[in-house]
Amino acid sequence: MVGSSKTLEFGPLDANDWLAQGIARFAEKDYAAAIVDLDKSLSLDGKNALALARRAEAHINIAINHNSKALVDADDAVRLAPDCAYSWSVRGKCWLNKGNLERAIADLTKSLHLDPQNVDAWCCKAEALFDQGDYEGALSDLTVALRLKRQLPRTLWLRGQMLYVLKRDYVQAAAECSEAIKLDPTLGEAFIVRGNSLRHLGHHEGAFADYNQAVKLMPANPFAYYSRGLGYHFSASFDLAISDFNHALRLFPHWPKAYLARARAFFYKGELPKAIADYTECIKRDSANVDALDGRAEAYESSGDYPNAAADKERVKDIEKHLRVGCTS
Numbered sequence: 001m002v003g004s005s006k007t008l009e010f011g012p013l014d015a016n017d018w019l020a021q022g023i024a025r026f027a028e029k030d031y032a033a034a035i036v037d038l039d040k041s042l043s044l045d046g047k048n049a050l051a052l053a054r055r056a057e058a059h060i061n062i063a064i065n066h067n068s069k070a071l072v073d074a075d076d077a078v079r080l081a082p083d084c085a086y087s088w089s090v091r092g093k094c095w096l097n098k099g100n101l102e103r104a105i106a107d108l109t110k111s112l113h114l115d116p117q118n119v120d121a122w123c124c125k126a127e128a129l130f131d132q133g134d135y136e137g138a139l140s141d142l143t144v145a146l147r148l149k150r151q152l153p154r155t156l157w158l159r160g161q162m163l164y165v166l167k168r169d170y171v172q173a174a175a176e177c178s179e180a181i182k183l184d185p186t187l188g189e190a191f192i193v194r195g196n197s198l199r200h201l202g203h204h205e206g207a208f209a210d211y212n213q214a215v216k217l218m219p220a221n222p223f224a225y226y227s228r229g230l231g232y233h234f235s236a237s238f239d240l241a242i243s244d245f246n247h248a249l250r251l252f253p254h255w256p257k258a259y260l261a262r263a264r265a266f267f268y269k270g271e272l273p274k275a276i277a278d279y280t281e282c283i284k285r286d287s288a289n290v291d292a293l294d295g296r297a298e299a300y301e302s303s304g305d306y307p308n309a310a311a312d313k314e315r316v317k318d319i320e321k322h323l324r325v326g327c328t329s
Contacts, residue, residue, distance in 0.1 A: 015045035023054060029186060031058040049081035053090045060093055062220060067097045078107075085115035092121065096128050104128040119149045123158055135166055153184035160193050170197040188217035192227045199231055207231055222252035226261065233265055241265045256286040263295055272303045288319050 013021075022037035038055040042048065056073035074091035081087050092107035108125040111118055122145035130138035139162065145155045160176035163169045177194035180187055195210030211228035218224045229244030245262035249255065263278030279296035282289055293312045300309035 013040070015041045015048060015051075017041075018044070019048065019051050019054075022051070022058075026054060026058055029061075031061045034058045035062075047080055049077040049084055049087055052080070053077040053084070053087045056090045056094065060090070060097060067094055070094045071098070083114060085111045085118055085121070088114065089118060089121040089124065092128075093124055096124055096131075099131075101128045101132045105132070117148060119145050119152055119155065122148070123152075123154050126158060130162065130165075135162075138162065139166075151183060153180040153187050153190065156180035156183070157187055157190040157193060160190065160197075164193055164197055168200075170200045173197045174201070186217055188214045188221065188224060191217065192224060195231065196227060199234065204231075204235065220251060222248040222255065222258065225251070226255075226258055229261060229265075233261065233268075236268075238265045238269045242269075254285055256282045256289060256292070259285070260289065260292050260295070263292070263299075267295065267299055267302075272299050275299045276303070290316050290319055293319075 018037050018041035022034045022041060025031075025034035025037055035055055035058045038051050038058065041051045042055070045051070052073045056070040056077065059070035059073070060067060071091070071094040074087065074094050077084070077087035078091055088107045088111035092104045092111060095101075095104035095107060105125060105128045108121050108128065111121045112125070115121070122141050126138045126141035126145065129135075129141060142155065142158055142162065145152070146159065149155065156176050157180040160173040160180065163176060164173035167173075174194045174197040177190040177197070180190040181194070184190075191210040191214040195207045195214065198204075198210065199207040208228070208231060211224070211231055214221075214224040215228060225244040225248040229241045229248065232238070232241035232244060242262055242265045245258050245265065248258045249262070252258065259278045259282035263275045263282065266272075266275035266278060276296055276299045279292045279299060282292040283296070286292065293316045297309045297312035297316070300306070300312065
């Protein structure tokens with residue numbers, strides 16, 4: 001081990017030694033150990049922008065609920081080294097994880113201005129544009145990333161994700177993710193997309209094998225549990241679905257989609273008060289969610305609460321009316 005060797009032969013490690021060791025741990029995907037080493041580096045030199053940015057990215061990779069710590073480090077890295085493309089790229093990832101797409105795109109654009117060859121920044125910007133609904137922009141950025149490095153697992157996974165969502169080409173989406181997994185068997189996101197694709201293709205055994213592997217690889221990632229929960233839901237295993245949605249919500253407590261999914265599972269189990277409560281939690285966080293309002297109306301009707309059901313149906317009509325007006329104005 002680097003630390004013990006140098007301590008015995010040359011004296012205690014300095015900030016750069018701990019930084020190098022932290023970067024090596026990061027490359028091995030041992031993010032917790034990387035953070036320990038980077039903490040030691042920063043205790044000796046608190047103004048090292050690379051150490052701050054790398055620690056921020058390690059926090060991002062550990063769990064979504066580490067994102068606040070990551071953002072503090074990334075802010076400091078950008079302030080200390082405003083000409084470092086990597087610092088901007090990491091902060092862009094932080095904003096992406098927090099759902100602040102405009103800030104994510106701004107930081108990633110700045111990173112790419114400083115380093116147009118940064119494939120990871122192109123991929124992250126494609127994700128942000130995709131989430132923003134700018135599918136052409138997302139595909140354009142992804143095309144640049146593919147041109148720069150075709151055999152990058154993350155790029156292949158993202159292409160699979162876009163084929164899955166935009167084209168509903170489940171066969172090709174699964175193929176892209178399989179190629180990504182071959183290059184990087186630890187890429188949990190690729191297992192999720194391939195699992196979803198296999199589920200749509202009716203290959204349920206393969207889908208659950210992929211979901212289970214995603215959960216194993218990313219035990220702190222709510223999307224892994226959410227995706228497997230959907231698989232259980234569509235297999236009518238509602239108790240197992242609810243268990244996975246519970247886990248997703250423990251990791252990401254303000255996620256409207258997870259409340260919506262759990263509400264539906266409760267509804268199909270006949271647990272109407274719990275379904276109504278979860279639909280309501282979804283609506284609190286996404287007041288224009290037509291699916292949640294429709295679902296709650298149905299749950300109210302099933303429990304004999306016709307006035308509240310009618311009120312939710314009226315809200316749906318109002319939302320759809322405003323959407324039509326917006327499309328024609």
